[in-house]
Amino acid sequence: MTRFLIALVALIAACSPAPPAPAEAPPPGSEVAVFAGGCFWSAEKAFENVRGVSSVVSGFAGGTVANPTYAQVVRGGTGHREVIQVTFDPNVVSYRALVDRFWRTIDPTDAGGAFCDRGPGYETAVFATASQRPAANASRAAAERALGRTFVTPVLPAARFWPAGPEHQDYAERNPARYEAYRIGCRRTPALRRVWGDAAVE
Numbered sequence: 001m002t003r004f005l006i007a008l009v010a011l012i013a014a015c016s017p018a019p020p021a022p023a024e025a026p027p028p029g030s031e032v033a034v035f036a037g038g039c040f041w042s043a044e045k046a047f048e049n050v051r052g053v054s055s056v057v058s059g060f061a062g063g064t065v066a067n068p069t070y071a072q073v074v075r076g077g078t079g080h081r082e083v084i085q086v087t088f089d090p091n092v093v094s095y096r097a098l099v100d101r102f103w104r105t106i107d108p109t110d111a112g113g114a115f116c117d118r119g120p121g122y123e124t125a126v127f128a129t130a131s132q133r134p135a136a137n138a139s140r141a142a143a144e145r146a147l148g149r150t151f152v153t154p155v156l157p158a159a160r161f162w163p164a165g166p167e168h169q170d171y172a173e174r175n176p177a178r179y180e181a182y183r184i185g186c187r188r189t190p191a192l193r194r195v196w197g198d199a200a201v202e
Contacts, residue, residue, distance in 0.1 A: 026054065026055070026087045027054055027087075027089065029089065029090070029091065030054060030087050030088065030089055030090075031087070031088060031089075031090050031095065032085055032086065032087050032088075033085075033086040033088065033095055033098050033099070033132070034061055034083050034084070034085050034086070034126075034127040034128075034158065034159075034161060035047075035083060035084055035086065035098075035099075035102045035124075035125075035126055035127070036061070036062070036081040036082060036083045036123065036124050036125040036126075036127065037082075037083075037084065037102065037105050037106050037114065037124055038082065038106060038113060038114020038115060038117050038122045038124060039082060039114065039115075039117050039122065039182075039186075040058035040059070040082040040083065040084055040164065040168065041058070041168070041171040041172055041179060041182070042105070042172070042183070042188060042202070043058075043082075043083075043084045043105065044056045044057075044058050044084050044169075044170070044171070044172065045172040045173075045179075045202070046101070046105040046201055046202060047084065047086050047098070047101070048170075048173070050088075050093060050098070050101070051092060051093060052088050052089045052090075052091075052092030052093030053086055053087070053088045053093065053098075054087050054088065054089065055086075055087045056084050056085070056086050056087075057084065057085045057087075057161075057163050057169065058082070058083075058084055058163070058164045058168045058169055058171070059082075059083055059084070059085060059161050059162050059163040059164045060073050060078075060080035060081065060082060060083060060161075060162045060164065061080060061081060061083045061127055061159040061160065061161050061162070062079060062080055062081050062083075062125070062127065062156065062159045063078040063079030063080030063081075063159075064078065064079045065078040065079070065080065066162075067162055068080050068162055069165070070164055070165060070168065073121045074121055076119060076120060076121065078121075079120070080121060080162070081120070081121055081122070081123055081124075081125060082121055082122060082164075083127065083161065085161050085163075086098060094135075095132055095135050095136075096135040096138070096139055099126060099135065099136050099139035099140075100139050100142070100143065101201055102126065103139070103140070103143040103151075103153075104143075104196050104199050104200055104201040105192070105200075105201045105202070106124045106153065106192075107124075107191065107192070107195045108124065108140075108143070108144075108147075108151040108152065108153040109147075109149050109150065109151060109152060109195070110124070110152070111123070111152040115186050115187070115188050115191050115192070116185070116186035116187065116188075117186070124153040125153060125154050125155070125156050126140070126153070126154070126155045126156065127156050127157070127158050127159050128155050128156070128157070128158060129157075129158040130157075130158075132158075133155060136155045137155055140153075140155055146199075147195070147196070188202070189202060
């Protein structure tokens with residue numbers, strides 16, 4: 001994100017210190033997928049309207065600090081990445097289909113972050129449970145063949161998910177003008193299309 005937007009979000013967070021409301025219980029039979037796709041505002045938007053997905057929550061995973069704040073993760077040193085937690089009905093959409101979609105929302109050949117968002121907190125990854133890992137790895141191999149380039153985005157073991165504050169949830173939906181300014185300023189669309197062409201997912 002740009003420095004202006006980071007400062008703006010920090011101001012919003014300072015004015016809205018209340019913790020997020022308790023999450024609703026997931027529908028019976030639901031499963032969860034966790035993806036680090038760079039800026040979680042964009043990652044969230046790319047999955048919210050997928051049939052079979054009941055919720056997408058922005059947060060952090062992969063680090064060593066309990067209950068990290070956005071400011072801590074952006075500053076660095078916590079080991080966390082921005083992630084989304086996708087709750088879905090496997091009878092409607094498979095985990096493999098979600099991972100297939102994920103690759104096309106990022107540049108999986110970029111080891112330094114995602115588009116204009118640079119640094120460890122924005123590095124991309126799939127966080128997979130032991131049972132999800134075969135599908136995640138198979139999806140990665142298939143997408144790598146389709147793109148014809150070597151991926152650096154890893155499939156990592158599942159890690160504790162920490163939700164971000166309420167000001168980050170459903171950001172693109174609640175703040176369309178601000179999100180559009182970020183998306184255009186980041187040049188996300190042309191960068192993504194240079195990688196995936198018409199197969200790109202936003």
